[in-house]
Ligand SMILES: Nc1ncnc2c1ncn2[C@@H]1O[C@H](COP(=O)(O)OP(=O)(O)OP(=O)(O)O)[C@@H](O)[C@H]1O
């Protein structure tokens with residue numbers, strides 16, 4: 001049987017933890033692996049990732065704060081069976097996930113899809129508490145935690161390092177380290193609303209050198225959990 005690509009949900013709930021950056025990097029990684037991917041943007045008030053990617057991949061926006069949005073989400077996954085679905089979530093989706101996330105959780109089998117969560121954290125406690133709550137809606141999901149290097153080196157994430165949650169995550173998933181990109185390059189990505197691929201073509205030589213350094217580290221990170229043929233890797 002042909003295996004379908006997973007749904008990759010980039011979560012983290014909190015504002016500004018780096019979800020959009022990780023989503024952009026993931027889209028770039030999948031494209032470079034030759035994996036057909038589509039984007040589901042759930043940050044309907046600030047669809048930054050969709051704006052950056054809409055010239056390159058198929059995008060749709062659904063608001064996960066209401067039941068309609070979840071229906072659209074499930075249908076979109078069904079329509080794009082041949083593609084990996086990347087979901088960029090918004091900080092405010094938390095209540096919608098708790099209320100309606102079960103709609104998706106119950107349908108994954110029928111869709112023949114695996115849900116893979118990349119949960120982006122900073123060094124604060126609420127990143128972990130929100131992950132715990134999320135896990136209650138999606139108990140069978142393969143979840144990887146992404147320590148965003150923007151907030152410090154891996155050993156600075158002491159709360160996570162010492163948590164029971166880390167042990168639970170690492171029975172199935174992994175703890176990953178998302179590389180820090182120089183501020184001036186990150187700022188340019190953000191203000192120009194461009195994809196990593198486009199940025200790699202357009203940026204000035206110095207910025208591009210930094211971008212390519214960062215991209216190689218992103219590549220190394222994603223290859224730990226997504227192999228070249230798009231299969232996901234468990235521990
Ligand atoms: N790894 C990183 N390297 C460099 N800058 C980063 C990194 N992660 C985050 N940032 C900075 O933090 C800002 C916020 O990141 P981002 O927009 O990805 O967060 P978010 O979780 O999507 O926020 P929101 O909840 O508002 O959607 C970025 O514009 C960027 O300047």
Ligand SMILES: [Mg+2]
Pocket residue numbers: 019020021043048089090
């Ligand atoms: Mg965002």
